[in-house]
Amino acid sequence: MQRISRREWLRRIGLPFLGAFGAVVVACRSRVSPVAPEPTPSTGAPAATSTPPPAAATATSAATTAASPSPAAAGPAYLAVARGSSPTANVEAALRAIGGIERFVQPGNDVIVKPNICVAYHTPEYAATTNPEVVAALVRLCLGAGARRVRVMDQPFGGTAEEAYNRSGIAGAVQSAGGEMEIMAGMKFASVAIPGGQDITEWPVYRDALDADVLINVPIAKTHDLAVLTLGMKNLMGLIEDRGGLHPNLAQRLADLTTLFRPALTVVDATRILVANGPSGGNLEDVRQTQTVIASHDIVAADAYAATLFGLTAADIPATRAGAAMGLGTLDLAVIRIEEISTG
Amino acid sequence: MIENLPRRRSVAKGRRRQRVFTWVRLRRLVQVLSLLLFLYLLLATKRGGVTYLPHDLFFRLDPLAALTPMIAGRQWVAPLALGLSIPILALLLGRFWCGWLCPLGTLIDWTRLRRRPRRDERDLPPAWRGLKHAVLLTILLAALLGNLTLLFLDPVTLVFRSATVAVLPPLAALVGRIDEALYRIGPLQGTAEQLDSIARRGLPLDQPVVWQAAIALAAMILSVFALNAVRTRFWCRYVCPLGAGLGLVSKIAWLRQSVDATACSSCALCAGACPTGAISERRGFVADPAECTLCMNCLQACHRGAISFHGHLTPAPWESYDPSRRAALGAIGALAVGAGLIAVAPRVLSDATGPIRPPGAGGDDFLDRCIRCGECMKVCPTRGLQPSLSFSDIGGFLTPALVPRTGYCDFSCNACGYACPTGALPPLSLDKKQRAVLGTAHIDQSRCRPWSQNVDCMVCQEMCPLTDKAILLEGGGKGVGKRAKRPRVVTDRCIGCGTCEYHCPVQGKAAIRVRRLGRGNGV
Structure with missing residues (x-):
């Protein structure tokens, strides 16, 4: 066996190590920095975590989106709204309009889809939990884009996860779509620093949600006494521990959490919305059939649009305001390119 | 032969x-x-x-x-x-x-x-x-x-109850800790996930261990085993x-x-x-x-x-230790004294409200039929049902009591009534169970943050599983001198499931607590 000098050995070991370390540093930076658009790779699809700065959208015409490398008007919409009787068709159309699932999910990705499955009390008609067809359609799209694994999960506050997964209809729909339902095990929670946080700088969160390649946030639009509405940002609360402790100064803390999770895609399920007695509901009279799906990479814009379904504006939702103030997205629906689609 | x-x-x-x-x-x-x-x-x-x-x-x-x-x-x-x-x-x-x-x-x-x-x-x-x-x-x-009460000495209830309260939860906690340690080692994450999903089939993972009950019941069954050292099969x-x-x-x-x-x-x-x-x-x-x-x-x-x-067709001879008339009379005497003591105890400690019973457990009927087996505690998905060790409930020693701070009565669950072997807990349809009243929630204004510190909090209201919420948020205002909305319990609606008490973010004793109703827990 050939003998090598100490210096040679160090060089051989050190270079790959330095390279790996550098890659980790870069990867970490892109996750935690609030608005740090990465240079768009020349291969076309922009990295899922990069959010276009709202300023860019404001400066140019509404037809131009910063996420698109080409300034052509035919580029993907900033936000898409699909209306129609089929939730699956709505999801597919909305995703197509914002650039296709391939913009967010690369082949081999580990994807987590986070619907709202807050209680085990009611079936989907009561609009307390995300529509199972919407979740399943997303799972199918991700798998179609070559995702290695698609996991769906939430932490109900009323009833066990198993029961809630089943009663919401999400377990059945996801499994037949080829996804996995994951019970959020206590072992996977760990306290994590929130470098971008203004009010909270550390919180125990579900580590897999940070480690996954892609996090897709699928809230259902509902009323909520303290948060006014529970939408995309509020839905991220299902990924943390000590949820009770988040309630003082809830809006700012939700914005702080959003800087940590940075979901690549937010799909607001407004197939049915709960207009009173949220979040757990239980009365069909409080449910409106709005037959709508909203999709955007911008969680703030998606929430802002969803608020209009309740006759409110984004300014009425404290968390959305706080998110916009932190530069997490835009509240101003007038300056972004919105594509509205009817799927019949 | x-x-x-x-x-x-x-x-x-x-x-x-x-x-x-x-x-x-x-x-x-x-x-x-x-x-x-x-x-x-x-x-x-x-x-x-x-x-x-x-x-x-x-x-x-x-x-x-x-x-x-x-x-x-x-x-x-x-x-x-x-x-x-x-x-x-x-x-x-x-x-x-x-x-x-x-x-x-x-x-x-x-x-x-x-x-x-x-x-x-x-x-x-x-x-x-x-x-x-x-x-x-x-x-x-x-x-x-x-x-x-003395049925807690029945051998089958003794083993089942001990396993449910004193063996499985600590075992689950141990497995949880091992899992957590494995999960932190990168290459073993897959192993940890597999172990977690296997253990989850039989063990109450991610649920609290109530050490007070676990230690009491472990001591009870361990002493049975320890007596083996005095004489084999002492028990x-x-x-x-x-x-x-x-x-x-x-x-x-x-x-x-x-x-x-x-x-x-x-x-x-x-x-x-x-x-x-x-x-x-x-x-x-x-x-x-x-x-x-x-x-x-x-x-x-x-x-x-x-x-x-x-x-053999002829009876075996009566031994000196076999029960005599005198022994039987002695037992009757002892029983009279014991029954008297049990009847007196709740009055001595009358400031305690007594345990919150599982859904459908009607006062006396329940105590007549509960054999302290622990089946209901085994199936309770939140582990809210715990063996009663309370002095105010000596007659109900080791009967199930809901401890909301440990676990609430899950609105979507009616498992305990179907698990009970003796009918002490009636099997209730989900609809009936959701209307079974276990107690009533009360707000402790000195601990509640909106009441005592003017801080926004509405967790109890949010958590209330009832369609017509039994907790309302009232008042509130905007601008300078704004007042936080304060929760109020609508006593007529509250079923005492304890979901609010469980989730109350106040550290230690909750600011909203369920008290048992005066008598009986009728459906």
Whole structure:
């Protein structure tokens, strides 16, 4: 066996190590920095975590989106709204309009889809939990884009996860779509620093949600006494521990959490919305059939649009305001390119 | 007739002993199978679980657990009639339950430190054996008066309850810790995930361990095992009320041990092999059928083939320790004193409101029928049901009580009523269960943050599972001098499920707490 000098050995070991370390540093930076658009790779699809700065959208015409490398008007919409009787068709159309699932999910990705499955009390008609067809359609799209694994999960506050997964209809729909339902095990929670946080700088969160390649946030639009509405940002609360402790100064803390999770895609399920007695509901009279799906990479814009379904504006939702103030997205629906689609 | 088979010397030297059928081996096999069945039913008894035999099979078979709630509750429960089968079989086979089937008996056999008694060991005073008869008599007489408190001494409830409260939760916590450690080591994450999903099938992972209850019940069953060190099967000889009852029936059992006096050399090997000390030289090494568990050890111990088991038609002689009229009267006296004390205790501690009962448990009916088996605690998905150790509830010692800070009564669950073997908790449809009132929530304004600190918090209101929320947020304002919205309980609507108390973010004692209703928890 050939003998090598100490210096040679160090060089051989050190270079790959330095390279790996550098890659980790870069990867970490892109996750935690609030608005740090990465240079768009020349291969076309922009990295899922990069959010276009709202300023860019404001400066140019509404037809131009910063996420698109080409300034052509035919580029993907900033936000898409699909209306129609089929939730699956709505999801597919909305995703197509914002650039296709391939913009967010690369082949081999580990994807987590986070619907709202807050209680085990009611079936989907009561609009307390995300529509199972919407979740399943997303799972199918991700798998179609070559995702290695698609996991769906939430932490109900009323009833066990198993029961809630089943009663919401999400377990059945996801499994037949080829996804996995994951019970959020206590072992996977760990306290994590929130470098971008203004009010909270550390919180125990579900580590897999940070480690996954892609996090897709699928809230259902509902009323909520303290948060006014529970939408995309509020839905991220299902990924943390000590949820009770988040309630003082809830809006700012939700914005702080959003800087940590940075979901690549937010799909607001407004197939049915709960207009009173949220979040757990239980009365069909409080449910409106709005037959709508909203999709955007911008969680703030998606929430802002969803608020209009309740006759409110984004300014009425404290968390959305706080998110916009932190530069997490835009509240101003007038300056972004919105594509509205009817799927019949 | 069972006789010892001729002893065969192992022909092949060394390596492999010839497998010989012996009655002791068969008994041990049956014990293992019976315990495995017990464990299977224990683990499969969970919410939504499916068991391929009745989940409460052992409670139905155990005559003490099956028949006393019928006496105390003055009700006929058809599935529990299976409890008659063991005493009827005991007429044929004596205390075979104790030696062959009882899960506690098997565990006691496995936890003894010495296989044989010390050479100079003497039997404890025979009168001690009368203790178990006293326990049995007290249980039966108390059952006639509608009290089942002492049923916590039934061997099957003892094992099931201990496993549910004192073994599985700490075991789950341990597995959880191992999982967590594995998960932190990158390459082992997959292993940790697999372990987690396997363990989750049988163990209550991610649920709190209530150490107060766990330690109390662990101490109880460990002392039963520890008494083995005093005398083997101490519990079965001196304490077990079920053994006492089966023993009395066995006095006239058909199958009994007998000794061929002409072959016996009085070597006393059989007496040394007997785990319950049933064999005495005084009786010419004939076992007292009331104490014999048919373990067949003596059959194997006898070198002369003098021992056999065969049919008898005349009753066995009454021993000095068997219950006399005096003992029975003593038990009645003790019972009167005990009943008086239990009746007095709640008044002495009248400031306590008493435990919150599971849904559908109506006051007295519930105590008449609850055998403290722990089935409801086993199926409770939140572990909110805990054994009552409260002094204000001495008559309900170890009965289930909802502890909302540990776990709330899940609005989507009605498992406990279906798990209860005796009907102490009625099986309620989900709709009925959701209207069953367990108690009422009260806000402690000095702890509640909106009330005492003017801080926004509405967790209790959010968590209330009722469609017409039993907690309302009132007041509030905007701008300078703004006041936080304050929660108020609508007493008429509240069902006392404790979801609000469980989730209350105030550290320590919750700012909203459920109190039991004055009397009864009617549906």
